[in-house]
Every structure is written in C-alpha cells, then in structure tokens.
Amino acid sequence: MGLLDDLKKNLGFAHKEQHKEAQTPAEAHPEARTDRPENAAVDPAADSTDDLVAESDTAAADAAAAEQAAAQAATEQAAAQAAAQQAAADAAAQQAAAEQAAAAQAAAARVTEVVVEPGDTLSGIAVQFGVDLGALIAANADTVPNPDLIYPGQVLRLP
Numbered sequence: 001m002g003l004l005d006d007l008k009k010n011l012g013f014a015h016k017e018q019h020k021e022a023q024t025p026a027e028a029h030p031e032a033r034t035d036r037p038e039n040a041a042v043d044p045a046a047d048s049t050d051d052l053v054a055e056s057d058t059a060a061a062d063a064a065a066a067e068q069a070a071a072q073a074a075t076e077q078a079a080a081q082a083a084a085q086q087a088a089a090d091a092a093a094q095q096a097a098a099e100q101a102a103a104a105q106a107a108a109a110r111v112t113e114v115v116v117e118p119g120d121t122l123s124g125i126a127v128q129f130g131v132d133l134g135a136l137i138a139a140n141a142d143t144v145p146n147p148d149l150i151y152p153g154q155v156l157r158l159p
Contacts, residue, residue, distance in 0.1 A: 116154040122147050125156065135159040 010157040041126060114125060122144075126133040137147045 110158075112157050112158055114158060115158060116150050116152050118152045119152065120152070120158075122150060129158055131159050 088154050090153045111129065114126075114129065122136055126136045136156070136159060137144070143154070144156070150156075
C-alpha cells in the first residue's frame with residue numbers, strides 16, 4: 001500500500017476505492033473519461049485533497065473567528081474595568097472635595113478670639129483651643145508683652 005492509500009484509509013475514503021471496483025471501467029478510471037480535455041491532468045487523489053483543503057480552510061476560519069471573538073471579549077472586559085476604575089476615582093474625588101469643604105467650613109466657624117477669664121493661663125488656652133503655645137504667644141505679642149502675666153477681660157487672638 002502506498003502513502004496515499006494509507007492516507008485515504010485513515011481518513012475514511014477507503015470505502016470509495018471498494019465502490020470504484022464495482023463501477024464500470026470508464027467510471028472506475030477517470031483518466032478514461034472522454035468528456036475531459038486531453039491536456040487536463042488526472043489526479044486520483046485530487047477530490048479527497050480538495051475535500052481536506054476545504055475542511056482545513058473551514059477549521060482555520062472557525063479558529064480565526066473564535067480568536068477574534070475572544071479578543072473582542074477581552075477588549076470589552078478591559079473597557080468595563082477602566083470604567084469601574086474611573087467611577088471609583090470620581091467617587092474618591094467627590095469625597096475629598098466634600099471633606100475639604102467641611103474642613104473649610106469648620107475653619108470659618110472656628111473661634112478667632114478668646115476673652116481671658118480668671119484662672120486662665122496661655123498654656124491652658126492653647127490646650128483648650130488646640131493651638132501651639134508659641135504660635136499663641138507670637139499672635140498676641142503686641143497686646144501681651146509678658147506671656148506669664150495675663151489679666152481677666154483681655155482679648156487674645158488665636159492663630
């Protein structure tokens with residue numbers, strides 16, 4: 001058996017050979033057909049080879065279509081992830097803006113001056129209002145020449 005015969009057998013075309021034996025001599029030998037031009041080449045494996053090529057082309061086209069669909073799905077997934085990240089970034093930016101606005105409002109509502117009451121000290125006032133003692137002394141250097149000596153009724157500016 002030749003290589004071509006083995007190939008036909010493995011591909012399931014062996015039954016065609018058995019069928020050819022039952023045909024008339026003109027049908028069994030395509031080269032004996034009279035309706036074929038004289039200069040046309042006769043290839044007994046051409047029909048099965050054409051079938052294999054067609055099946056191979058179809059399989060390749062299916063594989064290419066599947067690959068294209070997978071690439072498109074990956075692109076769509078990446079776009080969805082990018083949109084989700086953008087939405088998260090927008091939400092974070094809105095939250096930061098809201099926190100900044102709240103901090104600005106709190107700063108505007110903050111006390112800027114305090115009246116000294118009996119028993120107050122500069123360090124006690126600094127702790128009470130959450131300011132630095134050095135900054136409190138510097139802010140009131142013009143009205144409080146001696147930081148160790150303050151009087152009730154004095155107005156102090158908070159830094």
